[in-house]
Amino acid sequence: MNPAATAVPAAIHCGGPGLGRSACAMVFVTAGSWSDPPGRSGLAHLWEHAFFAGSGRHRTARDFAAAASALGHTFNGHTAAEYTYFYLSGPADTLDRAMDLLLTCYTAPRWDDGEMAIQRRAIDNELRVFGDDRQRRVRQLATEALHGTGPFALSPLGRTAEIASLTGSDVAAFAREHAGPGRLAVLVDSPAHDSRLDDVIARHFAPARSRPTTGPAPAGYGPLxxxxxxxxxxxxxxxxxxxxxxxxxxxxxxxxxxxxxxxxxxxxxxxxxxxxxxxxxxxxxxxxxxxxxxxxxxxxxxxxxxxxxxxxxxxxxxxxxxxxxxxxxxxxxxxxxxxxxxxxxxxxxxxxxxxxxxxxxxxxxxxxxxxxxxxxxxxxxxxxxxxxxxxxxxxxxxxxxxxxxxxxxxxxxxxxxxxxxxxxxxxx
Missing domain, CATH: 3.30.830.10 (Metalloenzyme, LuxS/M16 peptidase-like)
Structure with a gap:
């Protein structure tokens, strides 16, 4: 498959034949913390945490983890300033079912209030770790010095007080308004092309042929x-x-x-x-x-x-x-x-x-x-x-x-x- 000509979000194949027995499916979204609305710092980060916290018939994060591990796959996500990504990685022979799990998180999330509370607490603890890490703190200060005091200077992790007030409705609005299919690429790396993966994607998405649009970003630097x-x-x-x-x-x-x-x-x-x-x-x-x-x-x-x-x-x-x-x-x-x-x-x-x-x-x-x-x-x-x-x-x-x-x-x-x-x- 020619990646440059592939429809988005049809799978973009990143590997080639003979690369081993493991595989990965990734949802890459061109929306990160710079897409957080004013006063809701950390919303993209909470969306990342909540992504695997219940979807489809898997009601909770534990249910999802059990389903993924039963297929031999690990999973994770990450929020950056300009993008967020989520992936499952494991045996190639179960990748089609793992991809279905992954895309169900995107297309049929639950945003359960109880699960949201768990994820907010997890982020609060993550922010404590960040606060004690001087190297990360100075990197974030350098970003603030470059971009000024506006939203582009904030940490992708968010602010504790603002995260505490975020709800499942806020996360749903972020996913709908800032992380829709027009911001999405689905990437696959497996030893061989598997047509079942394209069938999985077709069940979740209508075809789209444009490249993902990008989110907001600073056009210049702040004051010296x-x-x-x-x-x-x-x-x-x-x-x-x-x-x-x-x-x-x-x-x-x-x-x-x-x-x-x-x-x-x-x-x-x-x-x-x-x-x-x-x-x-x-x-x-x-x-x-x-x-x-x-x-x-x-x-x-x-x-x-x-x-x-x-x-x-x-x-x-x-x-x-x-x-x-x-x-x-x-x-x-x-x-x-x-x-x-x-x-x-x-x-x-x-x-x-x-x-x-x-x-x-x-x-x-x-x-x-x-x-x-x-x-x-x-x-x-x-x-x-x-x-x-x-x-x-x-x-x-x-x-x-x-x-x-x-x-x-x-x-x-x-x-x-x-x-x-x-x-x-x-x-x-």
Missing amino acids: THLALELAGRTAVVALAVPGVSYRLTTREMYAMRLFHSILGGIPGSRVGTRLRDELGLAYQARTVLEPHAATGALITLFTCAPERVTEAVCAVTRILDEALDAPVSAAELARAVAMNRGIHARDRETPTARCLVRGREILRRGALPPEEEQFALWGDIGADEVLTTARRVLLPWQTRCAVVGPPGTHQPLTEAPELPGAWKLVG
């Missing part, structure tokens, strides 16, 4: 602001977010930026890690991540250090970035970055679930599904000059945002640092 959260402890966790990376870039430009990120701080022996850990002794670990969205995003440097050395570490990172945008990329650095990204590329496609998720994101970002061989070959087709030229054109270092989670007063010296123009805000 740095954020600090004061928490007692012996360390400070810092994020420096350099705007510019988004899916407005072409696939080739995104590959070039992934190579630049790898050289800067994304792989062992990278510039940031070597300088901060080995040469300056400022941090145990330091790394970079790419966090692109539809029209916004950033290259983010993350590190943990002693609170009294935060300013020294931040200044060191800004110098490393300046040098990286000024000095050529060496042949050895590029070769290692290409090799590592080829390895990551292969690892991210090792399992049926992983291949479905990669394809779902490609549908969201690009619409088309390029051949896998073409995608893999692109890593070796980008030279050092192209990596540097792309990074210089894309990144906006003068718009860098800083987020700090640490003991009281940790961020105070940074308010005077010339490397970080802009206002500082202390968050609760």
Whole structure:
């Protein structure tokens, strides 16, 4: 089957023959937390939790879990800013029945009040875990620094007080208004094409031929602001977010930026890690991540250090970035970055679930599904000059945002640092 020509939500097949005996069916929806209505933060997240909490003849989450496990399948879901996905994964010979279970959750949910209460409590406990995780807190602060104080700055997990008031009727309205079939792709990865899967989909959906439409997303960045959260402890966790990376870039430009990120701080022996850990002794670990969205995003440097050395570490990172945008990329650095990204590329496609998720994101970002061989070959087709030229054109270092989670007063010296123009805000 040609994925690019497949009707949506007819199954998009992500695998190929001879890939083993396991399989995955995934519902990928182009609606996430950025689709939450005002004052109802966490609604998409509650929908994700409630998705498996009773549907069709399976009245409760326990009933559904028993039915899925009887087929040998595990299941899960995830809420991101721009999308939500749900999947079952297990033996290929029961995939048709597993897919029927999965799609019944979408087409015939129960939204039982008792089950909703259970899921709200589960999310409350999840938020407690998030609150104690400094790395996740600083990543979320970096998102807020990039996007301002509006809905695009909120965590996909939601806010406890707003989630507490959400009901099954709210979840039903979200599913109807923001996550309808026009936002849906059904993805399948199995050792061989199984026509029974298309029959299952036909029982649940009328045919539709358009690609999934996308939900709301920020068109630009918020005011230049740095954020600090004061928490007692012996360390400070810092994020420096350099705007510019988004899916407005072409696939080739995104590959070039992934190579630049790898050289800067994304792989062992990278510039940031070597300088901060080995040469300056400022941090145990330091790394970079790419966090692109539809029209916004950033290259983010993350590190943990002693609170009294935060300013020294931040200044060191800004110098490393300046040098990286000024000095050529060496042949050895590029070769290692290409090799590592080829390895990551292969690892991210090792399992049926992983291949479905990669394809779902490609549908969201690009619409088309390029051949896998073409995608893999692109890593070796980008030279050092192209990596540097792309990074210089894309990144906006003068718009860098800083987020700090640490003991009281940790961020105070940074308010005077010339490397970080802009206002500082202390968050609760």
